[in-house]
Amino acid sequence: MSRSSTAALRPRLPSPLADVDDDRFARHGVRLLLKRDDLIHPDLIGNKWRKLAPNLAAAQGRALVTFGGAYSNHLRATAAAGRLLGVPTLGIVRGHELADRPLNPSLTRCTADGMRLHFIDRSTYREKGDPAVLAALLDAASAADSFVVPEGGSNALAVRGCAELGRELQDHADVVGLACGTGGTLAGLAAGLSPGQRAIGVSVLKGDFLTADVRALQEEAFGGPRGDWRVEERFHFGGYARVPAELAAFADDFEQRHGLPVERLYVAKMLYALVALTEAGAFAPDTTLAAVISGAPFEDAQSSTSR
């Protein structure tokens, strides 16, 4: 059994909403707010709290199994949740070759938090959605009775948990910007907004699959489409975990202007996109734009190109 429920971890909810003064927005008549989900909890940061808390409740103390790449924020958050709540965790990691190498800082943190790691080859990893492949994987990892949380944590429970983020922003913003990986946070956030509000999900991945993925997640979580949202696909900077010099310089500058630690793989791309869209006239004067700060930097992962 778990030691305690997530409520005992005292999340800071609703997360703070901060007004920021930034001339790149102000000169277009756009008011910028930062929705500080990075301040919800020191270990379960941002959308990790919103997605994991309902899953932890549903798991009722059973061991958690989840999936991720070598620098996955989601793996680290799951490991931390396990430590905080006394729940065993298993991380199935993409890349069999990593098994024979020293652990990177992100995976080191996972194991320090008590997570057991199981490395698998990339083609099996891609097939993990197939029930037979999943069952074989769990069996091989001695985790057949565990509660399975998908990669990125985006299942129906998580998506419904992210709707609360949208509800917290009702009456506060016209447009909400956030970064998308699996699209689960966008699927939930959009469902929680009021009519008249809209969300823009900035994809950090190269490709045009996210709109369909978000629709599928909303179907699974709510039984159909919800809210006014779209995916912006032009700001991936080369793909997942790519942080070219221009993006790094943008993030450094944003940190200096606003004293905000900017997570590079997701948050920086989203903030860059909001500046570029504002400068391109995408928002009418008098628009209030809320940028969701969905994560915080993790030391050595910042400029990595590893996946």
Ligand SMILES: Cc1ncc(COP(=O)(O)O)c(C=O)c1O
């Ligand atoms: C900091 C941060 N922001 C945003 C996201 C995207 O969330 P989603 O996978 O729900 O699209 C992630 C996902 O891992 C993340 O770590």
